[in-house]
Amino acid sequence: MTACIAASPERSRGRLVKEEESLFRSCYQRDRDRIIHSSAFRRLKHKTQVFVEHEGDYFRTRLTHSIEVAQVARTITGALGLNPELTEAVALAHDLGHTPFGHTGEDALHALMAPYGGFDHNAQAIRIVTMLERHYAEFDGLNLTWDTLEGIAKHNGPVIIPTGSDLPYALAEYNARHDLELHTHASAEAQVAALSDDVAYNNHDLHDGLRAGLFTEEEIAELPIIGDCYAEVDQNYPRLDAYRRRHEALRRVFGVMVADVIETSRAVIAESDLADSASVRHLGRPVIKFSDELWRDLKQIRDFLFTRMYRAPSVMLKRAQVTQVVNDLFPFYMECPSHLPQRWQTDVAAAGTTQALARLVSDYIAGMTDRFALSQHARHLGGPGGAGSWGDK
Known part of the structure; x- marks a missing residue:
């Protein structure tokens, strides 16, 4: 039974600052609700994945992506008998640490911060929920449970630091006073959130790339999984209009990925002889995964998206422009910190x-x-790429 490895609110490791428990919500529900009501979560509305936010109302933002990840995660969690509130909390928080302009902004900020400990969006998410959100009277941050913090920090697996390297400072700073056991795997719920992220972005990047005209349906129909889904739609609905045909095909792609995670994970959990949620952390390998066959298929899809979408000429031009924005803003604020908001x-x-x-x-x-x-x-600074004297701006 997979339910024996589910996280339980009654067995949660609790919060760094002790609080009275709610009469109406579990500790994981409170974590989820605090994340939803945080300022950082609201800002995800105007942070994008690949495209810059103003380029079109239909492209995914970090907010819509996080909601989609949470929906997928709840489906998988329900099928596996895991804890839905913890899964949803991690899923909704997993992108809180992202910069503007997607991974392009993160790459630029990491390079700028290299002399000062670097930048990592997962570590930044921990910094946000433990320090930067300042709304509560008794503590900085959201005072989330250890279980949720662990999931945010290592939902992608144990945090392994190469010899000679250091933990990202934002993660090291918090871990020094509240050990998240970074060397172990996270809970099964956090692992579900990580795989749900893969499911969501693979699916919506296909949607967004088609809408942006970066590739055609005929081209992606040559890819594994996708071609079979288009063929099934064409067989069942031979006169379907193009918009509905695309939606029907890609929702089947979505379904294939979700079903594969559920079936594969059930088998892994059954053969691993796990006694409880703690044993998941020390198994030495993930319990939530795609099958090897589907993983190979997804690699082909990701390789296609990398070439045709993430490195498309129009996207690369925009990447260069927004990288310059970050590269200009950082030294400006370092030299003129008085331009930071008053509360800073x-x-x-x-x-x-x-x-x-x-x-x-x-x-x-x-x-x-x-x-x-x-x-x-x-x-x-006079606009993207614009020059100007900082002193007279």
Whole structure:
């Protein structure tokens, strides 16, 4: 039975700051609700995956993506008898640490922060939910349970640091006072959130790439899984209009991925002889996974998307432009921290070192939406790629 490995609110490791339990919600439900009501979650509305936010209303944002991941995760969790509230909390929080402009912004900020400990979006998510959200009277952050924090930090697997390297500073800072056991796997619920992320972005990137005209349906129909789904739709609905045909085919692709995760994970869990949720962490391998065959098929799809979408000429041009925005904003705020918002000035005054100031600037830029980053660049530096004297802006 998979239910024996499900996380239980009664066995949660609790919160760093003790709180009275709710009469109406489990600790995982409260985690989920605090994430939904956080400022960082709302900002995901105007942060994008591949395209810049203003390029079209139909392209996915980090917010719509997170909601889609949570929906997939609840489906898989329900089928496997795991805890839906913990799964949903991790799924909704997994992208909180992302910068504006998707992975392009993250790459730029990581390079700029290299002298100060680097930047990692998973570590930044931990920094947000443990420190940067400042709404509650008794603590900084959201004071989430250990179980949810663990899931955010290592839903993609144990945090393995190569010899000679260091943990991302945002993760090391919190882990020093609240050990998340980074060397182990996360709960089965967190693993579900990670695979649900793969399911969601593979599916919606196909949708968004088609809508953007970066490739055609005929081209993706040559790929594994997708071609069979189009063939099934054409057989069942031979006169279907193009828009419905696309939707019917791609929702079948979605279904194939979800069904494969459920069936494969059931088999892995059954053969692993797991006694409880703790044994999942120390198994030494994930229990939630795709089959080897589907994983190979997905690699072909991802390789296609990398070439035709993530590295398409129009996308690369935009990547260069928004990289310049981040590259300009970081030194501007380092030299002129008085331009940070007033409520940040207490932290600026207390920073003391260049490294501490760099972390504040990194926090501020990482929290920006696409449109806000562009507006601040235009305000202070004359627009994307624009030159200007910082002193007279």
